[in-house]
Amino acid sequence: MSILRPFLTRVVRRGRLTVVMPDGREERFGEPEPGFPEVTVRFRNRRAMRRIIFDPRLGAGETFMDGDLQIVEGDIMELIALLRMNTPWDRGAKLKDKTVFGEWLEGVRTRFNSINRRRSARAHVHHHYDIGNDLYRLFLDDDMQYSCAYWPRPDMTLEQAQAAKKAHIAAKLALAPGQRVLDIGCGWGGMAITLAKLEQVEVLGITLSDEQLALARQRAEAAGVADRVRFELIDYRDLAAREPGRFDRIVSVGMFEHVGARNFETFFRACANLMTADGVMLLHTIGRFGGPGSTDAFTRKYIFPGGYIPALSETVGASEKSRLIATDVETLRLHYALTLRQWYARTVAHEAQIVAMMGERFFRMWTFYLAGATAAFESGSMGNYQIQFARSRRALPLTRDYLGEAEARYGAM
Template identity: 80%
Template structure:
């Protein structure tokens, strides 16, 4: 009996997990069940098994990244899915790898790590986004949308679903020709360019990523929109000091997750100051279902340092302090899970290129990240929120009909 037996026998009830220890001994856990994965894992060393026992989340991730935990049947997506599905199916088998004191320590570390002063914010963004645009081209859609797509039809391609996402957001902004739009966290410029094309508006995108900034500028020029779509390498806090009251509309997609809970009040105060009196803002963010929590150690260390996924309650409470009115909330429950499965499949399909570009350990880290995120959005506590804000109750039509009408015009579905 391996040192993993007490832990795995408690957690894996449905589906099948076969473990080969370094000495060649074999143990089976769970019972095969329809819809549940069957995975075979081989541990290269006893150290790898001890890492999993000492820290099931980070330890398993690092053992997999280092090649000491090898999957011989199935893949990392199925392994993580097996654990998540058992946790969802049977609350009694919930993975309890942290004591109350450990959870409190994680909460404190998350808050400290996500203070995100200006210099720290720039470094955190560079850690994830300035690792090479060529990597992102391999697994994102052709417009480089690195956020949850929107699937009004199940048979859509990723490109179609990302176009639908942009149209869905544009419709909620209630755009009109000549308006000035701010895109906070503009990525590689796809949203800004799309809004300018859809509604004849001017868009100013801001980012802290040097690689995103350079490519966004080039794409706007290539599209012939450099006179109406501009980009700037600047922190939102500094922009608020300079351009108060300048923008009719604000959009922010996939950036709020990097703000950090410590800065929520500052973020919404900046947004309120940047908007005109009758301005409209659309915030698209990953969010956690239920109460506030903490960021897991793997994500903090390897993927999004300084990042934190907010609960809806935290987001709305912070916005209220700047007297922003919440006029619409939509919860995208499964759209990101679909998106992530597309990204994972494209990543796996480009394994050789990614390994040459980075290395094998990076590839395993990236697939672990995408697989874990997929499980969190399929059967864990994560989803996406789109929240619409105004400063004046008179800024929008009385009913939501304008959204559907504009979306049909923009997207054609």
């Protein structure tokens, strides 16, 4: 009997997982069922199995990265999906891989790791976003949107869904000619450039990534909007001290996850200070269903050091301290899962190029990250929130009709 049997017997009940031991023996877990994957894995040595028992999430990730856990039938997406589908969050199930003390310790580590002072914040951004624009070009859409797309129709391409996301957000900003717009965490500039094309607005995009900054500036020039769109390498806290009350609109997409729980109130205070009295803000962020939690060790170590996914209660609660009014909240439940599956497919399709560029271990790490994220959005506790804020209750129309009208207009442009 393998040392993994007690754990896997408890977890895998639906679908089939076959485990090939280092000596060639096989053990099977679960029962085949329509809609559930059937996966076969092989362990190269017993040490790999012990690593998973010691820390299932980090151990599984590192064992797969090192090539000691091999997928014989299926792929890493199906393996992680099988485990998550057997422990769905919305049915009250939980993958118990830690004691109560272990979960408490993970929470402490998460909060310590996500303090994110200015220097550490920039180092954390460099870790993930400055690994090379060429990598991101291989799996993102042609506008390099590295955040949840919006899927009004499931048959859309990734490019169409990302364009729909930008139109959806632009509508919620209630844009008007002459406004000054701030894009916090502007990525490679796609959102800022799009807003300037949709309306005659001036946009400042800020980032802590050197790679993103350089490409965003090039793209603004190529798009012919460099006279109204500029980008700067600056922390949002420093910008708030420098330019209080300057911006009519603020948009932040996929950046709040990097702020860190200790800085939530600081972030919203900075945003409130940056906005005009009748300013409007749209925050697009990954969110946690249910209450606060912790960042798993694999993500914290390899993918997003300093990152933390907030619960809706944490996000809105922190905004209340700055007297921001949450004027609209939308929960995107499965949109990121659809997006991540597209990213995963494009990553796998470019395996040879990514391996040549980054190495085999990196490629396995990246596919493990994308597969784990997909499962978290399909069966785990992850979703996306779009929260519209205003400083004044009179800053926006009294009904939501304007959103659909603007979105239809922008989508047709």
